[in-house]
Amino acid sequence: MLIPHPLLGLRDAQEFTYLGDASLMQRPDPTRDDAEEAFADYVFLRDNPAGVHRELWFHEAGDRSWLVVTRDTTTHEILGAELASDVKPGGAQ
Amino acid sequence: MTFSGFKVVKEALTGHKGWRPLWRDPDPKPAYDIVIVGGGGHGLATAFYLAHTFGELKVAVLEKGWLGSGNIGRNTTIIRSNYLLPGNEPFYEFSMKLWENLEQETNFNSMVSQRGIINLIHTDGQRDAYRRRGNAMLLAGADARLLGRDELRQMVPFLNYDNPRFPIKGGLMQSRAGTARHDGVVWGYARGADQRGVDIIQNCEVTGFRIEGGAVQGVETSRGYIGAKKVGVAVAGNSSRVMSMAGMRLPIESHVLQAFVSEGLKPTIPGVITFGAGHFYVSQSDKGGLVFGGDIDGYNSYAQRGNLPVVEDVIEGGMALMPMIGRARLLRAWGGVMDMSMDGSPIIDRTDIDGLYFNGGWCYGGFKATPASGYAFAHLLATDRPHETATAYRFDRFARGHVIDEKGVGAQPNLH
Ligand SMILES: Cc1cc2nc3c(=O)[nH]c(=O)nc-3n(C[C@H](O)[C@H](O)[C@H](O)COP(=O)(O)OP(=O)(O)OC[C@H]3O[C@@H](n4cnc5c(N)ncnc54)[C@H](O)[C@@H]3O)c2cc1C
Numbered sequence: 001m002l003i004p005h006p007l008l009g010l011r012d013a014q015e016f017t018y019l020g021d022a023s024l025m026q027r028p029d030p031t032r033d034d035a036e037e038a039f040a041d042y043v044f045l046r047d048n049p050a051g052v053h054r055e056l057w058f059h060e061a062g063d064r065s066w067l068v069v070t071r072d073t074t075t076h077e078i079l080g081a082e083l084a085s086d087v088k089p090g091g092a093q
Numbered sequence: 094m095t096f097s098g099f100k101v102v103k104e105a106l107t108g109h110k111g112w113r114p115l116w117r118d119p120d121p122k123p124a125y126d127i128v129i130v131g132g133g134g135h136g137l138a139t140a141f142y143l144a145h146t147f148g149e150l151k152v153a154v155l156e157k158g159w160l161g162s163g164n165i166g167r168n169t170t171i172i173r174s175n176y177l178l179p180g181n182e183p184f185y186e187f188s189m190k191l192w193e194n195l196e197q198e199t200n201f202n203s204m205v206s207q208r209g210i211i212n213l214i215h216t217d218g219q220r221d222a223y224r225r226r227g228n229a230m231l232l233a234g235a236d237a238r239l240l241g242r243d244e245l246r247q248m249v250p251f252l253n254y255d256n257p258r259f260p261i262k263g264g265l266m267q268s269r270a271g272t273a274r275h276d277g278v279v280w281g282y283a284r285g286a287d288q289r290g291v292d293i294i295q296n297c298e299v300t301g302f303r304i305e306g307g308a309v310q311g312v313e314t315s316r317g318y319i320g321a322k323k324v325g326v327a328v329a330g331n332s333s334r335v336m337s338m339a340g341m342r343l344p345i346e347s348h349v350l351q352a353f354v355s356e357g358l359k360p361t362i363p364g365v366i367t368f369g370a371g372h373f374y375v376s377q378s379d380k381g382g383l384v385f386g387g388d389i390d391g392y393n394s395y396a397q398r399g400n401l402p403v404v405e406d407v408i409e410g411g412m413a414l415m416p417m418i419g420r421a422r423l424l425r426a427w428g429g430v431m432d433m434s435m436d437g438s439p440i441i442d443r444t445d446i447d448g449l450y451f452n453g454g455w456c457y458g459g460f461k462a463t464p465a466s467g468y469a470f471a472h473l474l475a476t477d478r479p480h481e482t483a484t485a486y487r488f489d490r491f492a493r494g495h496v497i498d499e500k501g502v503g504a505q506p507n508l509h
Binding site (some may be wrong): 001012013018019020021036037040041043044045046047048049050053071073074075076 | 151331333334342343344345346347391392393394395398400421435491492504505506507
């Protein structure tokens with residue numbers, strides 16, 4: 001698989017490490033009353049769709065940026081890639 | 094029809110005209126007591142034990158394709174009970190015991206072959222870890238033996254003992270482990286279930302659940318609505334997809350695992366050999382092909398095919414371990430979709446929806462579990478209590494912090 005890095009162009013997916021669902025950037029608020037339950041869901045439960053999936057790839061052997069890659073899990077076709085810092089300025093909260 | 098030596102000889106002498114289909118092909122009835130979704134190994138084993146052991150009479154198995162078209166037909170067929178943790182080891186040993194009696198119980202040759210498994214040791218730390226694992230196995234009633242380098246060298250002389258990065262220092266041996274014929278397991282359980290009245294309905298995809306007042310009433314399928322008092326879901330790599338139709342999110346990601354088979358060779362490899370440090374494992378099928386594989390591809394996938402970097406990685410591992418493998422030609426490679434759970438261990442539990450039960454999260458290790466998984470799931474469906482060896486396989490273990498994490502890598506499915 002080749003990942004279209006927004007700054008570096010097409011890069012081999014082997015340069016990246018995979019973290020999973022991009023919704024992991026939306027960390028629950030730890031001060032909420034139901035934070036314990038919310039964190040258990042956040043850490044362990046996944047939508048896991050068959051089809052288009054937005055996911056986090058870390059360019060570990062490259063520029064060490066985090067990307068949000070949109071990929072079809074039924075064909076491995078990559079539909080796009082953005083810098084995670086553009087998707088969510090300020091990083092995960 | 095019962096299989097016996099006498100029957101085989103009789104058919105051989107009379108032109109093989111007396112063989113009959115192994116199971117019926119019934120149309121779905123309007124309703125059943127128990128409907129099993131998924132006609133893979135686990136679903137069929139569940140149906141078999143429901144009818145055979147728990148005396149359930151009105152049971153159906155619904156399979157969207159043909160029997161054995163899922164992971165049970167795509168795996169590398171290793172059976173073993175060399176686990177470490179208390180939540181797992183007794184369960185897999187229970188499974189081993191069921192394997193040992195499977196052919197008698199189903200009157201079917203599933204080619205269970207206890208040719209042994211060796212996990213190779215490369216470091217002193219790994220030897221300590223395997224000694225501990227071996228002791229855990231012995232405590233759970235399984236067999237285990239630590240092999241020194243010389244003894245190992247006599248058993249499997251063809252390994253590269255002096256690999257500079259991963260010199261081989263010994264191994265952990267489970268003699269009762271081995272392989273079974275994957276299709277033979279499907280057919281044996283299907284035939285056994287059918288003979289005891291289970292309706293096995295192929296080409297029948299479950300497309301939804303009918304749930305009223307928090308209780309399941311039945312399933313919508315490509316062959317119409319089928320009512321059920323209880324529904325048990327055992328759909329391996331499709332767990333998230335199917336359970337989302339009941340509004341559930343699971344602690345599961347779907348990942349692809351590849352496997353490889355070489356051309357047929359003379360008997361070369363006596364048992365199963367695993368090279369954990371290099372992510373490679375190998376056995377030889379009865380037809381002579383070397384069957385081997387390695388790691389999962391590492392990202393969510395429903396494609397049922399892998400990518401080339403893992404092919405390269407697996408072959409590299411094979412070459413590092415047993416250089417002679419480079420002389421064998423590769424016949425074929427394929428991928429299967431597995432439901433990787435968040436701790437690498439399975440789930441057998443009821444859900445918050447009355448009458449809806451779940452069996453899944455088998456990762457890349459569910460083939461060996463087929464008999465125990467079926468037995469434990471049947472136990473749960475019939476009695477509403479977990480089987481004694483499967484009490485740890487609950488949904489709530491994650492939230493309670495009671496994960497069963499054999500590798501200790503945390504909630505990262507692609508690392509298990
Ligand atoms: C390459 C590879 C190697 C492996 N090697 C080993 C090994 O050596 N040892 C080991 O222990 N394990 C191994 N495994 C894992 C093992 O194969 C699986 O964990 C196990 O087979 C899963 O259970 P099952 O047999 O019931 O699944 P499956 O055979 O996949 O059964 C699930 C069934 O559900 C059906 N289904 C899905 N959705 C629906 C629906 N909506 N309606 C109706 N039916 C549906 C599917 O068609 C399928 O037939 C390996 C897996 C792979 C892919």
